[in-house]
Amino acid sequence: xxxxxxxxxxxxxxxxxxxxxxxAGEQAAEESASAPTVAEDVxxxxxxxxxxxxxxxxxxxxxxxDQPGFGLANTEGTPEGFDVEIAKIIAAELGLSEDQxxxxxxxxxxxxxxxxxxxxxxxxxxxxxxxxxxxxVDFAGPYYEAGQDIMVAAGNPEGIEGPxxxxxxxxCSVEGSTPAQNIRDNYPEAQLTxxxxxxxxxxxxxxxxxxxxxxxxxxxTGLVAGSEGAFELVGNPFTEEPYGIxxxxxxxxxxxxxxxxxxxxxxxxSWADAWDRTAGAITGEPAxxxxxxxxx
Amino acid sequence: MSFLxxxxxxxxxxxxxxxSLALLSGLxxxxxxxxxVAMRVSPVAPLRGLATFYVEVFxxxxxxxxxxxxxxxxxxxxxSFPSRFIAAVSALSLYTSAFVAEALRSGINAVPPGQAEAAxxxxxxxxxxxxxxxxxxxxxxxxPPLGNVWIALAKNTSIAAGFxxxxxxxxxxxxxxxxxxxxxxVFAAIVVGYLxxxxxxxxxxxxxxxxxxxxx
Numbered sequence: 001x002x003x004x005x006x007x008x009x010x011x012x013x014x015x016x017x018x019x020x021x022x023x024a025g026e027q028a029a030e031e032s033a034s035a036p037t038v039a040e041d042v043x044x045x046x047x048x049x050x051x052x053x054x055x056x057x058x059x060x061x062x063x064x065x066d067q068p069g070f071g072l073a074n075t076e077g078t079p080e081g082f083d084v085e086i087a088k089i090i091a092a093e094l095g096l097s098e099d100q101x102x103x104x105x106x107x108x109x110x111x112x113x114x115x116x117x118x119x120x121x122x123x124x125x126x127x128x129x130x131x132x133x134x135x136x137v138d139f140a141g142p143y144y145e146a147g148q149d150i151m152v153a154a155g156n157p158e159g160i161e162g163p164x165x166x167x168x169x170x171x172c173s174v175e176g177s178t179p180a181q182n183i184r185d186n187y188p189e190a191q192l193t194x195x196x197x198x199x200x201x202x203x204x205x206x207x208x209x210x211x212x213x214x215x216x217x218x219x220x221t222g223l224v225a226g227s228e229g230a231f232e233l234v235g236n237p238f239t240e241e242p243y244g245i246x247x248x249x250x251x252x253x254x255x256x257x258x259x260x261x262x263x264x265x266x267x268x269x270s271w272a273d274a275w276d277r278t279a280g281a282i283t284g285e286p287a288x289x290x291x292x293x294x295x296x
Numbered sequence: 297m298s299f300l301x302x303x304x305x306x307x308x309x310x311x312x313x314x315x316s317l318a319l320l321s322g323l324x325x326x327x328x329x330x331x332x333v334a335m336r337v338s339p340v341a342p343l344r345g346l347a348t349f350y351v352e353v354f355x356x357x358x359x360x361x362x363x364x365x366x367x368x369x370x371x372x373x374x375x376s377f378p379s380r381f382i383a384a385v386s387a388l389s390l391y392t393s394a395f396v397a398e399a400l401r402s403g404i405n406a407v408p409p410g411q412a413e414a415a416x417x418x419x420x421x422x423x424x425x426x427x428x429x430x431x432x433x434x435x436x437x438x439x440p441p442l443g444n445v446w447i448a449l450a451k452n453t454s455i456a457a458g459f460x461x462x463x464x465x466x467x468x469x470x471x472x473x474x475x476x477x478x479x480x481x482v483f484a485a486i487v488v489g490y491l492x493x494x495x496x497x498x499x500x501x502x503x504x505x506x507x508x509x510x511x512x
Binding site: 108109112113132133135136172175176177178180181193194195196197200203204207209 | 367368371376380457458459460462466469470471472473474475476477479
């Protein structure tokens with residue numbers, strides 16, 4: 001996801017999330033057997049980024065820690081989620097175990113600087129691939145395709161079925177996010193309210209100050225799951241948000257390597273397995289078809 | 297430079313929003329702060345207590361919490377502001393007036409007690425003493441602290457960005473995400489926006505200070 005400031009605290013979801021993360025923690029303990037198999041005796045071309053990382057023995061990963069299902073810090077501060085599992089799959093192919101991954105929190109606004117300043121090797125943080133970002137970083141993937149959707153009060157009292165129905169209604173999103181900009185550009189008749197975090201949008205929807213909340217379906221799913229039946233998802237995604245893995249601009253060798261790893265994980269089932277254990281556990285939906293890697 | 301041209305409407309609206317937030321809140325907190333300090337030095341004990349309570353509550357509560365209360369708290373008792381902008385002005389005014397009241401009180405304390413005693417001896421009542429003798433002298437000595445409060449207020453308006461007001465800080469988040477390749481320019485434009493408000497007012501307060509300050 002791409003909103004600039006992601007909630008430091010999902011106030012509305014507090015309890016549910018705490019429950020989720022502890023469940024996820026138990027699951028992780030149970031299923032550590034299903035962690036990706038660490039490749040042994042890996043060999044990479046001299047001077048390549050892969051060789052450097054394998055040599056250093058640490059993969060530095062930027063991820064979000066406030067995104068249920070994708071990257072959410074558990075009570076011990078360790079991030080868990082689909083993004084984290086993807087990072088583990090990549091690390092395993094570099095010959096590194098999950099203990100050798102060094103996670104750094106990245107928020108939407110600092111993902112490019114962190115890559116440019118070489119503070120992280122890769123960013124796996126619900127990071128939508130777009131052209132402006134491709135000017136400063138390169139993307140492997142996509143490894144998941146999200147889409148902008150709409151969340152409404154339970155029972156959908158306003159009868160909102162898609163973005164066209166937002167005309168004349170107040171809709172909430174997060175300032176600086178791609179979904180907010182999309183509403184401004186393409187659905188100017190909708191009254192847009194923007195907060196800094198989605199939990200405030202959820203509060204406003206609960207209060208009736210706004211009639212809908214819009215952003216990526218994966219984020220809305222987390223909010224619906226935490227709302228105890230107060231909200232529902234319209235379930236009609238109207239954009240495509242390919243999530244990619246950010247890395248240094250021009251490091252084509254490393255990008256190709258990650259793309260190969262991703263394609264392999266799509267085929268051997270480790271991708272779907274990672275989905276089922278993380279985001280899938282929240283939505284209850286089976287893993288979708290994996291996206292097609294874009295080797296631009 | 298094309299970035300500035302393309303995003304000029306966003307930047308201009310954001311700047312005007314920040315400016316009007318600051319000016320309106322500044323005006324209201326000056327008025328409310330003056331009322332508060334009059335209560336605080338009044339001979340009526342309940343008024344003194346009320347003003348002291350108000351000042352201590354708002355001076356010691358984080359501004360974000362005041363915002364939260366006005367935007368999400370009062371909904372619980374079926375109240376709400378007609379717009380988020382008005383809610384923001386209210387939060388900023390309620391909060392800042394406590395600081396204005398304290399700045400003014402320091403000014404009143406700086407007026408020698410003999411002045412008030414002389415005024416009473418001449419037959420002026422409490423209100424007249426305050427209006428004609430004490431407050432005019434107090435305002436003069438509080439120009440520098442009021443300048444501080446004003447500049448703090450101008451920067452505090454940025455909290456409104458988190459509560460659905462499209463001010464300069466909201467424009468920063470909006471533009472920085474849409475222009476990942478020109479982050480430095482985005483930051484520079486926003487900083488300039490704030491400086492355009494704060495630097496001239498700092499100069500203005502210096503001028504005002506030289507004009508009205510009294511040397512004791």
